[in-house]
Amino acid sequence: MRIDIISCVPGLLESFFAHSILKRAQQGGYVEVVLHDIRDYSVNKHRTIDDYAFGGGAGMVLQIEPIARCIRALQAERTYDEVIYLTPDGEQMQQKMVNSLSLKGNLIMLCGHYKGVDQRVRDLFITKEISIGDYVLSGGELAAAVLSDAIIRLLPGVLNDETSALTDSFQDNLLAPPVYSRPADFEGHTVPDILMSGHEAKIEEWRYRQAVQRTRERRPDLLD
Structure with a gap:
């Protein structure tokens, strides 16, 4: 399995995947986790990725152009089973959902931030929206970490005793x-x-x- 996580603060996730079971899973070749900084796909030299919302209101919105460029670049290299957006208004994460995702090959996870992403990102690119609970976080990074951990520990060979997860x-x-x-x-x-x-x-x-x-x-x- 390969999991690509798109974030505007990927540094928040680096330590999470560098220890314990998740580290061993990567070293053992059971999963590849790749972090992507949305700012690397900005369309201007200032690496801008957010702007004010049309219609006014508080908070900034992640723009569609950098996200679209990142997702399209990834999809040009391989086929993805799901493009997941971590959002409080998504489908509630359940074990059955995790079991199903653990059988997939390649996943993209997009972390929201600020007031969320431009709706057109969700309309054009996202195949599955997932929430880890009825509360709001500062960003989707923790949610992506939770979902990744739940999936990776189910992959055959990751746990020393495979019956443990069952x-x-x-x-x-x-x-x-x-x-x-x-x-x-x-x-x-x-x-x-x-x-x-x-x-x-x-x-x-x-x-x-x-x-x-x-x-x-x-x-x-x-x-x-």
């Missing part, structure tokens, strides 16, 4: 059950006996019951 919360519309590690007894707080029984079937049954209970208490809408 048992995460939301994969089966249930929250994950409680987990425990050593020591078995911490100041009188002990690990449930069933988890140390070695009886795999009973352990899985216990985990399922715990997952259902936790989901019923915290996210009953998932059970609906």
Whole structure:
């Protein structure tokens, strides 16, 4: 997979992709993440990428020309499965959506900024609009990082134990059950006996019951 992220502040993302699982995924050749500065595609020497909104109002708008030049340059080099715009008014990000995107080959992610992008960008180039929650951030960089992380960890070979991702919360519309590690007894707080029984079937049954209970208490809408 290749993920191209278009941003007016790509430096915000450099550190995020330089550590931990995301770093190993790139080093292992499972994914290539490329950051692009919109200012590099500006149509003037001042590297301007934003302007006032027609009709007035507060805030600046990312212009269509630099973004169009960047997307077209990328599309001239390879075929992309989706051109994604990270925006608060997009489709709510869900695990099923992430699962589907993890099966794609090449993705472009466009990070909004200021008051957003010229609507014509969305009309002409964007194939999917995604929101990570009902709140507004200063820019789409954090949203692009969240979406990328959720996708990349599902790619075959990225996690040491590929079954780990399959048992995460939301994969089966249930929250994950409680987990425990050593020591078995911490100041009188002990690990449930069933988890140390070695009886795999009973352990899985216990985990399922715990997952259902936790989901019923915290996210009953998932059970609906």
